[in-house]
Amino acid sequence: MSGIKQYTAEEWLPSRSLLGESPLYRAHDDTFFFVDIKNKLVHTVPLSKGWSGKHTLELDEPITRLDVVDGRLDLLAAQTRLGFALLDPIKGGLDPIADVQHAEDSTLNDKVRMNDGAIDARGRWWAGTMAWDEESKIGRLWCLKGEKADDVSAGDRSPVFNGPVWSPDNKTMYLCDTPAGKIYRYDYDVESGKATDKRLFAQLDGGGMPDGLAVDVEGHVWVAANSQGETVRLSPEGKVTATCVIPGAKMCSCPAFGGKDMKTMFITSIRDDDEGSTGNVYRVRVDVAGIRRHSYRQNRT
Secondary structure, three states: OOOOEEEEOEEEEOOOOOOEEEEEEEHHHOEEEEEEOOOOEEEEEEOOOHHHHOEEEEOOOOOOEEEEEOOEEEEEEEEOOOEEEEEOOOOOOEEEEEEOOOOOOHHHHHOEEEEEEEEOOOOOEEEEEEEOOOOOOOEOEEEEEOOEEEEOOOOOOEOEEEEEEEOOOOOEEEEEEOOOOEEEEEEEEOOOOEEEEEEEEEEOHHHOEEEEEEEEOOOOEEEEEEOOOEEEEEOOOOOEEEEEEOOOEOOEEEEEEEOOOOOEEEEEEOEEHHHOEEOOEEEEEOOOOEOOOOOEOOOOO
16 A cells, blocks of 8 residues: 555534435536435535525435536436426425436346436536446436437446546546445547446455546546445556545445635545445545536437
8 A cells, every 4th residue: 555645534514314325516506416316415515604504305216416507506416217407406396307217128128227427528428327226237328318318338238337437638538346245447539428448446455346436636536435435546557546435324325626726626425324424525635626516418419
């Protein structure tokens, strides 16, 4: 571990989430969002007020991922159980855009749900589905094109996809096959939205399961090592350059950068009393700023 930077996160929001996911920082109003998938909750937390100033929205279906909508403060891009939608995180209005459809086998619609996702530099909305049983290799990658969700997985299947994220120059896309413990990298053409030449980027040591991803301005990838209670920083060559221990959150799920200087890393977690995992949100100050997440562009085709 010589030469590897060591961090320790602090507990921040006592959310006790059964499945805390999708941390999101919105710079315009210094606001933090995250979800509890199992409890079907969306939390809005002004950084100036913290947990005491939160607004919590309870919905009829789970929200699995949140992103900023370009030019809108009243809406967030939200992935529903099986679709793409726009969400008012305060009033609770949910405006569906498109659902994923398994045209060749409609029975799959009841066997999967949306999981992680991301917006690329041209405003394309990518998302992965995962198997409810977390074992069947039926998860796929989807991309929202206009008002249609296209299967863009090109035969790739996983019980649980997490990511994607992109390098600062938008030439590389990273994607996790979580149960396999592997992170893959692809060449990415941001103009066409094509991901090609899949190869192994990294595999976590000791059986760690790579969950959510975030990228910093140096092009290093931070990954939540779910089941190990830490986040790991990987160089563009896939080498570990830093780790962050998260006391009390063995089942950490997703990192996201935020704060005025983008040097605060927020980390969600999953409540599991047997594993000693709180389900709370943690934060840590790091030395290298993260890149801002891209916004969803409503009228993109």
